[in-house]
Amino acid sequence: MIPFIDLAPQQHRIRPQLEAAFRRILDHGAYIMGPEVYTLEAQLSAFCGASHTLSCSNGTDALALVLMAKNIGPGDAIFVPAFTFAATAEVVAWMGAEVVFIDVLETTFNMDPLSLEKGIQTAKKRGFRPRGVIPVDLFGQAADYDTLHTIAEKHGLWVMADAAQSFGGTYKGKKIGSLAESTTTSFYPPKPLGCYGDGGAVFTENPDLLKILQSLRIHGQGEDNDKYKNIRVGMNGRMDTIQAAILLEKLTLFPEEILLRQKIADRYSHGLQEVAQTPFVRDDCQSAWAQYTLKVDPSKRKELMEGLRQEGIPSVIYYPLPLHHQKAYSAYACATETLPVSEGLSKTVLSLPLHPYLAPDTQDHIIKTFCDVSTRVAVKKVA
Numbered sequence: 001m002i003p004f005i006d007l008a009p010q011q012h013r014i015r016p017q018l019e020a021a022f023r024r025i026l027d028h029g030a031y032i033m034g035p036e037v038y039t040l041e042a043q044l045s046a047f048c049g050a051s052h053t054l055s056c057s058n059g060t061d062a063l064a065l066v067l068m069a070k071n072i073g074p075g076d077a078i079f080v081p082a083f084t085f086a087a088t089a090e091v092v093a094w095m096g097a098e099v100v101f102i103d104v105l106e107t108t109f110n111m112d113p114l115s116l117e118k119g120i121q122t123a124k125k126r127g128f129r130p131r132g133v134i135p136v137d138l139f140g141q142a143a144d145y146d147t148l149h150t151i152a153e154k155h156g157l158w159v160m161a162d163a164a165q166s167f168g169g170t171y172k173g174k175k176i177g178s179l180a181e182s183t184t185t186s187f188y189p190p191k192p193l194g195c196y197g198d199g200g201a202v203f204t205e206n207p208d209l210l211k212i213l214q215s216l217r218i219h220g221q222g223e224d225n226d227k228y229k230n231i232r233v234g235m236n237g238r239m240d241t242i243q244a245a246i247l248l249e250k251l252t253l254f255p256e257e258i259l260l261r262q263k264i265a266d267r268y269s270h271g272l273q274e275v276a277q278t279p280f281v282r283d284d285c286q287s288a289w290a291q292y293t294l295k296v297d298p299s300k301r302k303e304l305m306e307g308l309r310q311e312g313i314p315s316v317i318y319y320p321l322p323l324h325h326q327k328a329y330s331a332y333a334c335a336t337e338t339l340p341v342s343e344g345l346s347k348t349v350l351s352l353p354l355h356p357y358l359a360p361d362t363q364d365h366i367i368k369t370f371c372d373v374s375t376r377v378a379v380k381k382v383a
């Protein structure tokens, strides 16, 4: 079986540098908030053009830290796309606030601005206070930040970009990381930039927000960085020094890896366009290609996946159930009675293996097999 994501070839490229970095940490012993953590924060800011970077424990905590900094609580409405990973909505529920699910666009799979407008009206009708929007850059492509910001500003809402899948990508020539007041990402190993455990970051353009986040990350400590003086309720949200050191090494390969991902996506799209709806990427966006996701005939998806599996090719459904249909989130509000695009996509999408080191002959084998199986099970191309 071809691995869906293979992290070994990348490790092979930097193994000596990683071992040297581990030795340095074993020697200096600053396992928590060691010098590598601060170096990483500076290098991430330089890489993506964000004014400030706060490293943290994981991508979910990154989202939660910002909600805590914004004092989000009961009665506050936060607008979240229904077609995303659970973490985006989960953190809102942690705060006791109201998730309002928004539908996504059929083209980019990202938050639909019209549905956001409807969601804001729905929230007001229910007596909630609209506070913030969390667009997600699904599968690596940025949401439409210009349009979403216009709506957010009109209603006095802040925007936090969930860029867990898109770090490394661009929107209108700007790197993901400085497109909203705050942007969060995840360094979970299979993400485009991953460490060897859990890790995450918040990027922000707001120095006051940064100060609060620094405090929240270490148990709400005071200005003099004394964790035994707690001026607010915080958490343990630190990134391990060892993960920061790993990310510093991986960051050196990252620009090249983004190009490699793009090349594979192009080859897939060229080879599969006759049998499936290949991913749409806006002309003014560069995807980080966290996932390569096709739309296929929903009545044949299962057969197609089974046919691929028999030939040793894994495929995965991201996501089989939109969040408003998940048991844990079914009581929360939706922008409209149904969210037809999110509901439809969960029945039609299919993701193929994509990582920077997927060999060209493996790519061709995947393309050929996908076309053969599609013909055999008579898959019809969907719109």
Ligand SMILES: *Cc1c(COP(=O)(O)O)cnc(C)c1O
Residues within 6 Å of the ligand: 058, 059, 060, 061, 084, 085, 087, 088, 136, 162, 164, 165, 185, 186, 187, 188, 198, 199, 200
């Ligand atoms: C992975 C992911 C997260 C959570 O990141 P973790 O580091 O796993 O906590 C949040 N949002 C989205 C869209 C993700 O894909």
